[in-house]
Amino acid sequence: MTGPGRSTAVEPLPDRQVALIDLLDRLLAGGVVLTGDVVLSVADIDLVRISLRALIVSVSAENPSPWEQSAPSRGGDDG
Structure with a gap:
């Protein structure tokens, strides 16, 4: 089914x-x-398996960084 104006x-x-x-x-x-898997195997025996996952997103005024306000202070107030 095609509507008017559609070829x-x-x-x-x-x-x-x-x-x-x-x-x-x-x-x-x-x-x-981004996701990926790395498997290290010898003679068809899996020795190491690593699952990698990463979320990459831009930071803006609508999406502020979660670490900007909650960053721990590095002052010498420990005692």
Whole structure:
């Protein structure tokens, strides 16, 4: 089903250049989750398995850093 103004043929998107900084800006605005697994094995026996996960997001006025206000003071008040 196609509505008015929609074509049934697949039309290619127009060629436009996207700068790497624009791509990173869009990704960080919404956040990026990176995951990966590393397995060290010898003779088909898994010796070490490491699961890696990282959340990368930009910090802005709407999304303040959680460490900005709650950072421990490094003064000499310990005694």
